[in-house]
Amino acid sequence: MSKKFAPLPPGVWGVVATPFQGSALDICTDSLSEIVEAYQRIGATGLTVLGVFGEALSLTSEERALVLEVVCESSTLPLVVGITALATRPAIDEVRVAQAAAGERISAVMVQANSARPTVLIDHLRAIHAATGAAIMLQDYPASSGVKVPTETIIAAATACDFLVGIKAEAPPTAAAIAAITARVDVPVFGGLGGTGLLDELLAGAAGAMTGFSYPEALVACVRAWREEGYAAASAALRPYLPLINFEQQPGVALALRKECLRQRGWILDSGVRTPAAPFPEALHAAMRLHLDEAAHALAETVA
Template sequence: MPLDVTAKGVYVIAPTPFHPDGRLDEPSLDRMTDFYLGTAGADGMTILGVMGEAPKLDGAESLAVSRRIISRAGKAGIIVGVTAPGFAAMRALARGVMEAGAAGVMIAPPNHLRNDDAVVAYFHQAVEAIGSDIPWVLQDYPQLFQVQMTPTVIRRIVMDLPSCVMLKHEDWPGLEKITALRRFQAEGSMRPLSILCGNGGIFLDFEMARGADGAMTGYAFPDMLVDIVRLSREGKRDAAQDLFDAHLPMIRYELQPGVGLAVRKYVLMRRGIIASDAQRRPGAAMSATARDEVEYLLSRLGRHDARAKLPALG
């Protein structure tokens, strides 16, 4: 089903599995999809995002990966990142994945935008390029893209462009932004909008309390994120907080710039979800010391969450 403003829950940001020689690992892609949407209980997946190494794939590979995941996902919603330097490539991928059955696409602003009007104009042009019939997610990640979007700017984009149905909220600090956007809705000055949050889930406990609809991030224990969102919806805030607190050291470690993807892929490999923690070059690998630190964190986490009790390394 096409993505709309009622979307909620957890849409896992998926890495792209590779063999050590850089080839796409299709069996791991299938196993990862089955785990996220089956065992972990996620509502959907977001692919070809920042942590999906999208710039390292060519156009044909991007479309092939998307089609494979979409065909395996059943009724689960698949959102595809289509951010590109030019609108021709963005349009080609957006139209291609929607024809394959994607629920929607995600677009981030380029880092050269320096004022509010330029930001709003860019998204007008992006929608004109991909077509106003495609539902899309506005990615707000100023730490990476170096583009600041205030709540007022987001409201302008949402009100100008009805095909914008979701905000991927990754500002930091960003709790007051969620509050401001929900206040706009309550006042009637902004139409309803789904808000899913990123940043490895590091503020998910409070983001849910502020009115977020769920998470769109890629922590190596997405099944924990599903639990946090469920417990928050059920009003079991202390139970959600206890689980969050147990995972916080691992979340923090994985959130490190540069090496974070290597940590995430390593833990997913240790959990048996992907066969290799390989990244396509260029990529930041973990040192032996970092691996020891991750194993230490896993051993501590395993005292509180059985999902982290992993077989000993040989």
Template sequence: MSAPSGLINETTKGVYVIAATPFADNGELDLESVDSLTDFYLEKGVTGLTILGMMGEAPKLSEAETTTVMQRVLKRVGGGVPVVVGVSDASDRNVERLSREAMSLGAAGVMVAPVPNLKTDDQVYAYYANVATQLGREIPICLQDFPQSTGVHTSVSVIHRLVDAFPQIVMLKHEDFPGMRKLSQVREQSAAAGRRRISILVGNGGLFLPQEMLRGADGAMTGFAYPEMLVQVCRLFHAGEPEQAEDLFNLYLPLLRHEFQYGIGLALRKETLRRRGAIRSAYVRRPGPVLDATDHAELGRLIGRLEAALG
């Protein structure tokens, strides 16, 4: 695994868990649960945390709440592991402000997704080039490639152009879907051209983690409510034991797949974290999904089957 503290870089690997943002049942920030959730992630052995991402409901937070969450998590972590902060915003001024605030508080780098509706390769490149220029070389950047949410396709050629032009771009969060061939193309074309190799951490709930590791991913950046599985799977792959890693992964796959559902997945993930004692409430800020009685029973059954299989 990568170093326990410091900035993210091209060699970063392991599990950077995407942290949920806990709210009380009345919708207000639950800072005690921010602390307990941070402790939960650390106890499960994660390499680092990523906060204020899309799963962290960042667009639903006020400016003051965003600062509060950053301060609370970074203080709780205390430099024990690196923390990446999501800074995506429609305004490039806000991206810069959030990035500099995050780094001043002790962040290890920032994650940036493109603004929606960029249509061409040149538009995508120009967007990221502007952000990288504004932030400068001192702030490490993780590119978030998540077209299912942003509607923006970041091509392999654009990724290579950005890596060549901006040394501060050190990581790709790979979430294209389907995207495993894209991951292979980034790795193979980069090696063939003698290009700088960057870190690639994968998302999409970790649904394809074994295959992605075999194709050259360095780890995961996702928020599955059993992060210890992601940690163990990545460690086994890095130890040269891919079959054992995939056997372990397969035990969790039914629950992981269930939690991955678009629309309702965040509510399922938060409810699982609540049941595991990591947070006090599974509340998702409006607009957001709400589980019904059947959803709760279904989730409980899958958790029970997992616990039986592990036992």
């Protein structure tokens, strides 16, 4: 089956956090610009905006449009825009808001798998594409959607939808799912989950990573090393950062941990999160500093 759109290029697509400021937790456009500019400096392939870690569910339509406008002004990187709705009509509305704000800068909209039944998922994706004309990236992330989707359903959707340009596999065991998908469909598959399974995902056939991390330079270096030199080089590039990757992905507080790590790096001014996200646990401050210092040392050695 020929594809309607070019597949998403391989590499690291940085998932952009939405920075807030002050007691009102308004969007901090200065910090947002800094994050986006930093991703471009370090060689990210593109940006994923308004994803789960972008706290899109806590944003109004006007705030989502503002985020996209700031991102477009601050970078020339291509965009994947997250769509939070699981129902078809609200998802279409979200796509249209994104298209009005970012237009041709959008390479794809990321739609969550909303049903274990292939016919339901395929009809959902086809309806969104028919109404908006958008290329779609399919995200399988049951921790966010609450929907457990068999890998066979993802494969069926990728086979049936010629407007699919990528798949984001975030249903553990991710490497097993990626291996099954890449063996049967010609659609690039990206890992997520903060890079916790990145090496195994690359071995399984992943095109790269679409995720956030407070030291995304490590993810870029890992994927680049994998493509140019293979597993040993990729492992060496990522290994010094694995304690911090593991630290950031602690269930329930992962968003607050990453935002505080980004604040410690100077990439954002305030690490506040909106409800229902949990705040940063102060008891983890010492561990965070240790892991950040190790990561900073590793990055300094790489640059040197």
